[in-house]
Amino acid sequence: MTHHLNLIAISKFTVPHADIVLIIVDNSDLQTRTACSRVNKEWAGLLRGRIFGPHLTVTADQFSKLLATISDLPLVFNNVLQYTKGLTVIDNDGALNTEDMIALCTPHAIEAFSRTLSLELNGPMTFTSFTSFTKFVFFFPALDTLSISNVRWKENSSTMHTDIPILHSHHRGYKSICMCLDLSRMQINTVLLWLLASNTIVDVRVLKIDLTFMLENDHLLRTTSFNNLRTLQLSNINPLLNVTNDMLISVLRDQIKSTLEYLTLTIFAYNKSHLERLPWWMICTIITDQKEYSGLKQLEIVVLDIENPYFWYGVERFLQRKLAPFVIKDMLSIKFHDSF
Numbered sequence: 001m002t003h004h005l006n007l008i009a010i011s012k013f014t015v016p017h018a019d020i021v022l023i024i025v026d027n028s029d030l031q032t033r034t035a036c037s038r039v040n041k042e043w044a045g046l047l048r049g050r051i052f053g054p055h056l057t058v059t060a061d062q063f064s065k066l067l068a069t070i071s072d073l074p075l076v077f078n079n080v081l082q083y084t085k086g087l088t089v090i091d092n093d094g095a096l097n098t099e100d101m102i103a104l105c106t107p108h109a110i111e112a113f114s115r116t117l118s119l120e121l122n123g124p125m126t127f128t129s130f131t132s133f134t135k136f137v138f139f140f141p142a143l144d145t146l147s148i149s150n151v152r153w154k155e156n157s158s159t160m161h162t163d164i165p166i167l168h169s170h171h172r173g174y175k176s177i178c179m180c181l182d183l184s185r186m187q188i189n190t191v192l193l194w195l196l197a198s199n200t201i202v203d204v205r206v207l208k209i210d211l212t213f214m215l216e217n218d219h220l221l222r223t224t225s226f227n228n229l230r231t232l233q234l235s236n237i238n239p240l241l242n243v244t245n246d247m248l249i250s251v252l253r254d255q256i257k258s259t260l261e262y263l264t265l266t267i268f269a270y271n272k273s274h275l276e277r278l279p280w281w282m283i284c285t286i287i288t289d290q291k292e293y294s295g296l297k298q299l300e301i302v303v304l305d306i307e308n309p310y311f312w313y314g315v316e317r318f319l320q321r322k323l324a325p326f327v328i329k330d331m332l333s334i335k336f337h338d339s340f
Contacts (some may be wrong), residue, residue: 053083055118060091060101060125069102077112086118087140091125098127098136105139116140120180123150130190147180147206148191177230180206207255208233211247229257233264239277241266247327249279254287254315257295263287264300268339270307272315280322299326304339312336 052058060067070077105256119140124254127133130153177195179202181188188209204226211234238244248265256263269275285298301319306312316334326332 001245015221018191043083052079052169053085055082055086055088057088057090058082060089063089064101064104067101067106067109070109071106076106080112081115082318084113086120086145087113087116088120089125090122092164098132100124102132102136105136110139110141111313113141115141115206117142118147119143120147121149121151122147123152126149127151127153129153143177145178145180145205149180149182149208151183152187176201176203179204180231182206182208182233184210203228205229206231208235210234210236211244211251226255227257228259229255230259231262232260232262233262235266236269237265237278245277245279249282249286250284253324256287256289259295261297262300263298264302266302266304268304269315270305271311272318275303275315275318284323284325296331297321298331298333300333300335302335302337303336309336 028212058121066076066080070080127136133151133153135261137143175198179191179195181191181204183191190201205228207226207229208231237248267275267278287299301323303315303319306315315336319334320327320332323332
């Protein structure tokens with residue numbers, strides 16, 4: 001709809017229209033918002049903060065162009081510095097050349113983002129090395145929130161370096177950072193070690209992780225705060241593995257916090273008999289403890305690889321019976337997917 005708007009005509013309205021303009025740009029993409037800001041000086045002043053902040057969401061291509069523009073246009077530099085408190089970079093097609101992006105992070109561009117408090121990298125996004133990834137994070141000195149989703153680096157674990165510190169806080173001592181992690185088991189291990197080696201207190205808010213990682217790295221996780229965990233997504237739950245039940249119960253007991261709002265369990269199961277192997281009564285008991293789960297808003301069960309879609313209805317009814325307290329409260333969501 002925004003592509004067909006007559007912006008010049010709107011700009012000539014004699015009645016107050018600031019609210020209308022803000023509604024338009026708040027529901028538009030970056031390109032449309034930028035076009036609106038060029039209608040006249042009044043709109044430019046009105047929209048500057050809406051375009052560059054407080055949370056700027058851009059595609060990888062747009063971010064690269066923004067970095068290049070910052071070096072050429074003082075006004076863009078000043079707007080980013082003043083208004084951008086949060087930055088989200090999305091690369092849905094995986095076409096981003098991260099080395100090109102890093103090359104554009106000149107000292108001038110880094111200064112423009114020196115007041116940015118949160119950074120979200122939403123891939124698929126591949127850095128040439130873990131060192132390259134840490135250099136990029138290093139460009140944001142004021143970070144207190146770092147979100148990493150579907151980000152990769154090419155070095156194997158034996159050659160990863162964790163000696164590049166996250167940018168130091170203006171205060172001496174520890175720096176605290178909130179984390180949203182959606183990485184592989186080894187990647188989470190590496191990132192946490194890197195942050196801890198940098199005197200950084202890690203407060204994890206979102207954790208999407210292979211179930212088998214949790215117990216094997218208990219020594220590391222004990223040094224990481226999960227007290228404010230909001231979202232927990234456990235994958236690789238396989239009822240056919242004998243260790244699954246004990247591991248799942250142990251993780252749920254350790255990680256079900258009063259702050260937890262969203263819990264997702266992703267389970268491999270070819271039919272209902274596989275699902276019956278899981279300790280549903282114990283699972284339900286743990287997460288319905290009133291003292292602990294008071295903040296929970298949704299329990300999501302994702303079932304992978306059911307051998308015949310005609311079985312979905314029977315599986316859904318089975319899960320609804322086993323997790324009846326969540327059905328009553330309209331908190332249970334059941335989904336079926338293939339694992340490939």
